[in-house]
Amino acid sequence: MKGLSAALAMASLCATQISAQSGPRCAPREVVVEHLATEYGESRQSIGLGANNAVMEIFASESSRTWTIIVTTASGLTCLMASGLAFETLAEALPTKGRDT
Numbered sequence: 001m002k003g004l005s006a007a008l009a010m011a012s013l014c015a016t017q018i019s020a021q022s023g024p025r026c027a028p029r030e031v032v033v034e035h036l037a038t039e040y041g042e043s044r045q046s047i048g049l050g051a052n053n054a055v056m057e058i059f060a061s062e063s064s065r066t067w068t069i070i071v072t073t074a075s076g077l078t079c080l081m082a083s084g085l086a087f088e089t090l091a092e093a094l095p096t097k098g099r100d101t
Contacts, residue, residue, distance in 0.1 A: 029078040032070055033059075040066045045089070060087040 027035075036042040042059040045067075050056050053074040060067040067087040072078040 026077050026079040029070075029072050029076060032078040032080070036068055036070075040064060040068070042066060042068055056081075060089075062087070062089070 033044075036059045040059075041061040041064055043061070044057050045060045046058045048056045050071070055072045057070050057072070058067060059070065065087045066083065066085055068083040069081040070078050071081050
């Protein structure tokens with residue numbers, strides 16, 4: 001959980017930087033979500049709350065295997081953080097304490 005919190009904090013910080021550096025990569029959330037659905041067939045796979053109440057979401061498509069990470073600020077601005085190919089859903093168990101895996 002600690003790693004997720006750090007990742008969310010970094011993502012929310014980066015969202016502010018992306019917004020300032022490259023305006024076209026940010027838009028209202030509903031516009032971004034509609035674009036991901038229509039252009040890539042992606043739907044939300046996971047969600048988390050980061051620093052300053054920023055919401056981090058991972059969208060992906062199992063058919064096209066594309067994925068996108070977005071962060072939405074408390075003001076409602078949504079920014080693209082990362083995207084890529086070869087998405088896979090995993091359900092890994094926690095490692096047993098005291099054992100190397």
